[in-house]
Structure formats: structure tokens, C-alpha cells
Amino acid sequence: MRRRRLRCFSITNRCSNTYGYDFTDGCCGEWTPDGRYFIFSRSFGLRSDLWALPETKKFPGQRQNRAPIQLTAGPLDFQFGLPARHGNEVFAIGTAYHAEVVRYNKTRDEFESYLSGISAGGLTFSRDGQWVAYVSYPDGILWRSRVDGSEKIQLTFPPMRVGGARWAPDGKQIAFDAALPGGVANMYVIPSAGGSAEHLLPSDRGQGAVDWSPDGKSLVFDTTFDPKGAIYVFDLSSRRVSMLPGSTGFFGSQWSPDGRYISGTIIQSQKLMLFDTATQSWTKGCDCIVGFVTWSHDGKYIYFEYFTEPDKGYSIARIRPGDDKIEVVADVSKVGRWTAGPDVHWFGLAPDDSPLVARDIGSQEIYALEMQWP
Numbered sequence: 001m002r003r004r005r006l007r008c009f010s011i012t013n014r015c016s017n018t019y020g021y022d023f024t025d026g027c028c029g030e031w032t033p034d035g036r037y038f039i040f041s042r043s044f045g046l047r048s049d050l051w052a053l054p055e056t057k058k059f060p061g062q063r064q065n066r067a068p069i070q071l072t073a074g075p076l077d078f079q080f081g082l083p084a085r086h087g088n089e090v091f092a093i094g095t096a097y098h099a100e101v102v103r104y105n106k107t108r109d110e111f112e113s114y115l116s117g118i119s120a121g122g123l124t125f126s127r128d129g130q131w132v133a134y135v136s137y138p139d140g141i142l143w144r145s146r147v148d149g150s151e152k153i154q155l156t157f158p159p160m161r162v163g164g165a166r167w168a169p170d171g172k173q174i175a176f177d178a179a180l181p182g183g184v185a186n187m188y189v190i191p192s193a194g195g196s197a198e199h200l201l202p203s204d205r206g207q208g209a210v211d212w213s214p215d216g217k218s219l220v221f222d223t224t225f226d227p228k229g230a231i232y233v234f235d236l237s238s239r240r241v242s243m244l245p246g247s248t249g250f251f252g253s254q255w256s257p258d259g260r261y262i263s264g265t266i267i268q269s270q271k272l273m274l275f276d277t278a279t280q281s282w283t284k285g286c287d288c289i290v291g292f293v294t295w296s297h298d299g300k301y302i303y304f305e306y307f308t309e310p311d312k313g314y315s316i317a318r319i320r321p322g323d324d325k326i327e328v329v330a331d332v333s334k335v336g337r338w339t340a341g342p343d344v345h346w347f348g349l350a351p352d353d354s355p356l357v358a359r360d361i362g363s364q365e366i367y368a369l370e371m372q373w374p
Helices: none
Strands: 014-016 022-024 026-031 037-044 047-054 077-083 089-096 099-105 110-113 120-125 131-136 142-146 161-167 173-179 186-191 208-212 218-222 231-235 241-243 250-255 261-266 271-276 281-295 302-307 314-319 327-331 347-349 355-360 363-370
Touching: 026 077, 037 077, 099 120, 120 347, 120 355, 131 161, 142 173, 161 208, 173 208, 218 250, 231 250, 250 281, 261 281, 281 314, 281 347, 302 347
Parallel strands: 047 077, 120 161, 208 250
Antiparallel strands: 014 022, 026 037, 037 047, 077 089, 089 363, 099 110, 099 355, 120 131, 131 142, 161 173, 173 186, 208 218, 218 231, 231 241, 250 261, 261 271, 271 281, 281 302, 302 314, 314 327, 347 355
């Protein structure tokens, strides 16, 4: 039997071959030695499972009618399936994703477990500092509790996956961005006491970096790393959307607590910029490469991941608006593996403005799956 090669047109979107197979979110695999099955991975969110696409004896040009067969169903993330040359085994890399939230202790100059070391990212706190909302890792579920971990409730449910969240100034709602299978992230709000999430602005364009205006009447958001996108303001009363002037090619929007500035980052250069809401103009925040920009709770400082040299890693730093002096706050090399996803970091601030990060404590092993082929 002649083996037919499966071509992957996009690592995360679609693979197909000349014989008509077409399946979403599948990619990157190998044929079994006898040419009967093509082993590949299919993913949603952080977890991938292994699948097998059967070969059939048909004439060239005829469409394949048999559907792929799912081989694994978690709880591990399985990728890079490789059939054994002899026997019925399939080798794969299995990953157990797990994180630990840690807080920087300035006095001890070290990171220590926070909130009992929950496996989460995207922590956001109520204005009074008594409540916290966070996104559990790796399942992407939004939770709310008191800062001591009590009165914990689940706010969202699978298959919805939450990216990030922000607490409303009055403490009654939480805004977040989330995606459903096959879709892009959009904005939602949900009561902090629990209830149904409201889909604010249904769109096929991604929406992220959602944050509240200090008066709670508007939300600012970006279009998730789209080079032609921008930063927008959504009026909750009128449902009107307006683009911030001069924000094309910016992302990472966040409102300062006093309402004077909206921060943004230039996609191409990753430079920090500040939009003055009074003058309706942009100024340079600092001549540096930044990531995960966040305001201190009193609005006096902007904290960010500070990338000093290529391939040298990040520090956590801060700067005062209007000042070009960068102050390094914490050396994250002491954290170890730093994560809140397979390809990104997460960084935030506790109510006292001490830095929070998610330390990667997951594991990765090579597994052999024993198969019984039909």
C-alpha cells in the first residue's frame, strides 16, 4: 500500500491531505509502519490528545469517509505521537500542567507560596483587597474567593476558557475575556457573587486585556495582538465602541486608578506608551521592552516585566508616569520555571503591590501507549 503524506498548513488550525481529510485543530504526526493509521494530535486550550486517522483502500481522488479515532482523553497533555517500528506501541510526550502562585517577599528577597500555592494565574483583587478572582491552570476556569481562600465559588464552566479578568471598582462584577471551542476570545461580565455571564460584544475578532474605567461605566480592551488592531473603549450604558486615537498596532490596555492614563504597548517594539485621557494624546512610558504592564493600586507606579537584554530573561520593574527612571523590584531568576500557560508568563500584584507570579511545577515524561488496532 502506498503511504500518503498528510500536510499541515497551520500548526494550530488545520491539516488536510489531497484525499479530502479536513479536521480542525489537528496537526503533526506520523504513519504507523504498516501505513494503516496516521497518528496526530488535536488540541483545545492547553490539552492535546492523540488521534488516529485510518487509511482505507480506495481509488485515488475518492473522499475519505472514516472519521479519526480518539486514542487518549487526558488527564495528561499528549503530543508528538510516534508509532513503534515493531509492535503496537505509540510513544508520546505526556505533560501534567501545574503551577504554584508565589509572592515576592521584599524583606527576605525571595518568592514564597501565596494563597496556599494555588495552580492559577491572572489574579485580580477587589478594591478593598478582601476578595480575589483568578483563572485556574490549566483548565481556564474563573473562580472567586476571599483572600484567605474561604467562600470560594466557581464562576465559569467548561468548555469556556477564560484568559484574564478584572474586578469592577464597586466589587459587584468581574469583567473577563474567554473563548469557546472553535472561537476567539470575547469580553464578558459576570456578578462577583455568581450567576450568568453576559457576552458584551460578540465578534469574530479577538478581544483581550479587558479593564474597567475607575468610575465603572466603561471597559477598555484590545484586539489581542492583531497588528492592524487597536485599543478600544466600550461604554456599558450606550453600548458604543470607540477607538483610542493613535492606538493602531497597540495592545495590553489598562486604565490607571485615577483615570488619567490608559497604558498600551506597541506590538512591534513592545515599548510602553501612555494615553492621556485629558489631552487625548500618547506619550512614551519608557524606552524599554516591557510585558504584562499593570498599575500599582494607588496609581503612582507602573509595574512590568522588564527585558534588559535579548535572551537574558526578565526582571520585574516599575516606573513613575512622566519619569524615565526604571527601578528593578525583583529578580525572577529565583522563581525557577515561570508560567501561566505553555508559551506565556503571567505577572500581577498583590493588594500591597508585592509581585505575584505563577511558578511552573508541572512534569513531563515519555509514555508508551499499547494499542489494539481494529
